[in-house]
Amino acid sequence: EAGVTQFPSHSVIEKGQTVTLRCDPISGHDNLYWYRRVMGKEIKFLLHFVKESKQDESGMPNNRFLAERTGGTYSTLKVQPAELEDSGVYFCASSQDLGGGIGVNEQFFGPGTRLTVL
Amino acid sequence: SQQGEEDPQALSIQEGENATMNCSYKTSINNLQWYRQNSGRGLVHLILIRSNEREKHSGRLRVTLDTSKKSSSLLITASRAADTASYFCATGPSGGYNKLIFGAGTRLAVHP
Numbered sequence: 001e002a003g004v005t006q007f008p009s010h011s012v013i014e015k016g017q018t019v020t021l022r023c024d025p026i027s028g029h030d031n032l033y034w035y036r037r038v039m040g041k042e043i044k045f046l047l048h049f050v051k052e053s054k055q056d057e058s059g060m061p062n063n064r065f066l067a068e069r070t071g072g073t074y075s076t077l078k079v080q081p082a083e084l085e086d087s088g089v090y091f092c093a094s095s096q097d098l099g100g101g102i103g104v105n106e107q108f109f110g111p112g113t114r115l116t117v118l
Numbered sequence: 119s120q121q122g123e124e125d126p127q128a129l130s131i132q133e134g135e136n137a138t139m140n141c142s143y144k145t146s147i148n149n150l151q152w153y154r155q156n157s158g159r160g161l162v163h164l165i166l167i168r169s170n171e172r173e174k175h176s177g178r179l180r181v182t183l184d185t186s187k188k189s190s191s192l193l194i195t196a197s198r199a200a201d202t203a204s205y206f207c208a209t210g211p212s213g214g215y216n217k218l219i220f221g222a223g224t225r226l227a228v229h230p
Contacts, residue, residue: 048216106166
């Protein structure tokens with residue numbers, strides 16, 4: 001079974017440019033999450049999709065970040081325009097829907113996309 | 119802040135020794151999970167312990183959870199050089215939220 005995949009693995013852009021990160025979750029996983037780790041700090045939650053709906057986007061830092069999951073399969077995270085402080089590693093994770101409304105579930109992480117904004 | 123904290127920040131041991139890492143958190147949780155990250159790679163899930171559990175084992179891993187102290191520990195027995203990695207605890211808050219809240223991690227180095 002293929003794991004969570006992310007593309008690209010690395011991206012180097014200049015301040016003010018746009019970058020789009022992609023995440024393909026494990027097939028059949030309804031839940032998809034974005035996290036990021038910037039400047040060697042803690043890994044922080046960005047948002048959570050259940051299928052194509054945003055369940056929780058409380059961690060999105062500002063309106064320069066736009067996440068989509070059209071069709072409930074893969075997801076994209078666009079940063080526009082990118083700023084220096086956006087540099088870091090962006091992780092995607094997915095998990096099954098265990099039902100019952102409350103998730104006590106293992107999240108499978110992708111390898112991450114390392115974003116460098118110059 | 120709901121951030122967990124691991125200690126120590128860095129741990130250096132010899133192969134065959136045991137490694138213990140601790141994690142503290144601040145809020146009520148549904149579960150606590152431990153992850154490993156090898157240099158430059160993704161996070162690998164190690165073990166999940168629910169809030170109503172006190173101890174869990176998986177191979178050479180032993181995790182304890184003390185909800186009264188809001189703390190957890192990860193013990194790796196008979197360590198190997200391949201265990202060298204960063205280890206993170208992540209809490210799943212109670213209240214129906216699925217997001218994980220990560221600590222800063224412990225860097226473990228196991229020397230042959």
